[in-house]
Amino acid sequence: MSAVTLSKSLQVALLQFHASSDKAANLIKVTEFIKKAVSNNPKPQLLVLPECFQSPYAVDQFKNYAEKIPDGETTQLLSKLARENKISIIGGSIPEFDELDGGLYNTSVVFNSFGEIIAKHRKVHLFDISIPGGITFKESDSLRPGNKATVFEIPEIESKFGLAICYDIRFPELAMIASRRGAGIMAYPGAFNTITGPKFWTKFAVARAIDNQNYVLMCSPARNPSGGYQSYGHSMVVDPNGNVLIEAGHDEEIIYCELKKEIIEEARKSIPISIQRRFDIYDDVSKDPIVSAL
Numbered sequence: 344m345s346a347v348t349l350s351k352s353l354q355v356a357l358l359q360f361h362a363s364s365d366k367a368a369n370l371i372k373v374t375e376f377i378k379k380a381v382s383n384n385p386k387p388q389l390l391v392l393p394e395c396f397q398s399p400y401a402v403d404q405f406k407n408y409a410e411k412i413p414d415g416e417t418t419q420l421l422s423k424l425a426r427e428n429k430i431s432i433i434g435g436s437i438p439e440f441d442e443l444d445g446g447l448y449n450t451s452v453v454f455n456s457f458g459e460i461i462a463k464h465r466k467v468h469l470f471d472i473s474i475p476g477g478i479t480f481k482e483s484d485s486l487r488p489g490n491k492a493t494v495f496e497i498p499e500i501e502s503k504f505g506l507a508i509c510y511d512i513r514f515p516e517l518a519m520i521a522s523r524r525g526a527g528i529m530a531y532p533g534a535f536n537t538i539t540g541p542k543f544w545t546k547f548a549v550a551r552a553i554d555n556q557n558y559v560l561m562c563s564p565a566r567n568p569s570g571g572y573q574s575y576g577h578s579m580v581v582d583p584n585g586n587v588l589i590e591a592g593h594d595e596e597i598i599y600c601e602l603k604k605e606i607i608e609e610a611r612k613s614i615p616i617s618i619q620r621r622f623d624i625y626d627d628v629s630k631d632p633i634v635s636a637l
């Protein structure tokens with residue numbers, strides 16, 4: 344396992360706001376939220392945006408808001424805002440149109456403080472669920488899944504991250520891959536809803552934090568009573584021991600937090616699960632067949 348890469352201390356801000364059906368207004372809103380976040384004292388070094396911050400979270404709408412990356416206006420705007428404000432940004436997610444394969448993806452783009460794209464994650468696990476009396480959602484009706492785990496480093500802030508989107512958090516493998524490649528922080532732009540959020544959001548954030556002893560950043564859209572899909576909100580930062588350090592409500596809000604390298608090191612040193620793993624016993628678990636899904 345590689346040593347954790349995290350600067351001694353890192354200031355982050357999670358920007359919780361909701362999108363409307365007006366894309367131009369959504370881009371104005373993200374600009375305003377970023378300006379507000381960077382004026383905080385202390386100034387954050389990294390901003391995290393929510394899943395689907397420039398479009399409604401609706402499978403029949405994604406195509407109307409989809410953009411090419413990096414040429415699309417949202418990616419160009421975030422690049423400019425990162426450069427002008429000298430700040431790294433994990434850009435939530437937007438519907439991406441890939442002109443090579445004609446597919447749509449739910450994609451997060453990461454910018455360094457020079458406005459350069461340094462990573463891109465396409466949601467790997469699509470949100471296809473049906474809870475009787477609750478919610479039915481089928482992202483695969485319009486989206487295609489990504490096909491890789493995403494781990495990246497931002498040299499200016501000396502930190503390595505894993506990145507995944509929303510439903511991806513239910514699959515622990517992506518976070519484990521990131522952690523074993525030296526990431527000390529796992530970021531999840533995510534839009535759980537008012538059915539699954541209260542049941543699962545905090546539990547998954549805590550689980551992914553303690554099973555890899557890393558920080559977890561969860562950035563949700565705010566709830567929008569006049570919108571369709573009702574996001575849970577409750578953006579939060581969880582530390583490597585599973586403590587929720589800060590949590591938003593469900594309205595628009597920015598939360599700030601300091602992450603400390605020593606907390607990760609202490610957690611991993613005192614309970615060294617990462618080096619106690621028995622891959623000799625379960626290294627082929629992914630090849631085991633599922634006997635029955637029911």
Ligand SMILES: NC(=O)CC(=O)C(=O)O
Nearest residue numbers: 470509510534535536539
């Ligand atoms: N929206 C998602 O991708 C996931 C979600 O809401 C859930 O897992 O619950």
